[in-house]
Amino acid sequence: MSRTVLEAVDAARGHWGFRVSATLLSGFVLLALALLALATGKYPVSLADVADVLGHRLLGLPARASATIDTVIMKVRLPRVVAALVVGAALSAAGATYQGLFRNPLVSPDILGVSAGAGLGAVLGIYLGLPVAPIQGLAFLGGLGAVAVVYGIGLAVRRQDPVLTLVLAGVAVGAVLGAGISLLKVLADPYDQLPAITFWLLGSLSSVSLGDVGAILPMMLLGLAPLVLLRWRMNLMSLGDEEARALGVETRVLRPILIAGATLITAAAVSMTGVIGWIGLIVPHVARLLVGPDYRRLLPASLALGAGYLLAVDLIARTAATIEVPLGILTALVGAPFFLWLLAAGRRRIA
């Protein structure tokens, strides 16, 4: 008896020890990446400048770097780094959640039409010639509205498989919203508005401000909270409705909560950055290959991997050429081949 208790304590210590070191390690990697990102870009800034500015801002040391360098680091790069970390983490967590909820590995955060709705909102704003803030507001509302419509259809159409109904409704609503986007593109001024619409839809962090990040951060936290707090129940949800209910999980209560959380963070991210594909689809798979399918570990791993991945991709996007390479293009170009390689190399673990 006492031996088994000791073994259990040992196992727990090993388990916690592993988790602490993994958390520390990923924290260090993210911090190093963030510092590298702060020191890299089109405007020449040295690591010493970064140290100066951070020392001045955080520790109140005398400012030695020029005002422009301060602007570059604090107003251009820092918001970008923070936004990349937050958005990458959020999209990956949302993807992991949706994949569990829908018990389908092909699901990404825009399965219920968030991106299409947000895209239509933003395009409408550009078409009407609105300033940036209302464009972002319209995108956010569009994303939430699209999912609300899809969910409403799911409630109204009482089929045997509520998950399938949601997915099909998401496809249909997404198609209608996509048609709306295309219509506005056709009506837009081809020499001025059309390029603006195209660039907006491709996804970029190029003009993110701390104000933007501050505006979406509460929504991100609000959306992430239920995902993180209920992550062990997601293990049960991913067994399917009947099994989950047999184990005492109220799927009818839990599902809308999780969908609302994942939708909120996706809509907040897309309204600020435009559509950044592939992260929410791929990062959870990579995390699953690394830590296994248990959501208690899968969700934190997805958060950390997503944050680091988007930060790295954004670093490429803003340094590779004079123009900004749209993030959605890079995430697909970098992510898909890496994913295929991982799939081939790690096929035994998937099986």
Added chain:
Amino acid sequence: MREFALGRGEALACALGLLLASAGGTLARPFTDAAGRTVELPDRIERVLPAGPPAAVLLYSLAPARMTGWVSAPRPEALPFLEPRTRTLPAYGRLTGRGGTANVEGVLAAKPDVIADSGSLGPTYASLADKVQAQTGIPYILLDGSFASTPNTYRQLGAALGLQAEADALAAQAQDLIDGVAKAIGATPQDQRPRVYYARGPRGLETGFAGSINTEVLELAGGRNVAESGDGRLGSVSPEQVLAWNPDVIVTLDPAFATAIRTDPLWRDIKAVQSGRVYVVPQQPFPWFDAPPGINRLIGLRWLAGLLHPDLFPEPMPDVVRRFYQRFYHVGLDPEQAAALLRSTVPDTAR
């Protein structure tokens, strides 16, 4: 991008078009357009349909009485600057280029004697012209839309429409304007020419790289495009890239953007903003700098040259505007209108 496969309705329309063309019975004469295509034109041309926005501006300036319609309806703000007859003409949409929107049967119903397009002479546009011509049975001429060939394009269009004298006059005036600017600026060495950033899009972070049709006027007006290392297309850039370029002058189509950057910390440090040299392009009845890149840029060339090199252009701009609008746009502006056109476009900080 657009397919010209013949549907049943279009085949019918095509047959109808051929019937109309042959029933007209006017004498045909061969005409070689700028792409080297030889087209049979009727002897008398009363009705001309522009295929895209640059062609519409070109046609309006030469022969407003012969226009069958606009590509897109003029905005209400543009109406006071258009000849009364043309204010109520219908809009038929774009016939070629990205996102063509014209309805072929609608075009046939307009009964144009000829369709005129102005823009790229590349094989794509030449073959598109052939297809539309084959489909509608209406002769389709393609003219060179590059800015430098404006005088020649006028003469060619004049030859096609039988308006040689009027076209020669406009060609000569266009040539005078281009030569006058070139001569005044010619002596200014490259390194003394202001460095200009062309800001597009709601955030001002899209730009035309050197060599793009959107910025042709910039260099002719004696400026240096800071975005020189692209491939001559539109692209988006990051704020720190603009900071690194630190342009002397910013030109934009968007008044809201020009107002916003005066207080925006991202832009505040830029030389152009500090010295108040942020200029909003006048928009009516056609934008002066771009959108569309047509002959509407002629007045923009003189405007921008005057702003970049005020000492070299002593003649008051309102006088130049009134003369240009009288000759090219067929409207007489009173001095107050001309001044308002210019005043509404330069933010308060500048002069």
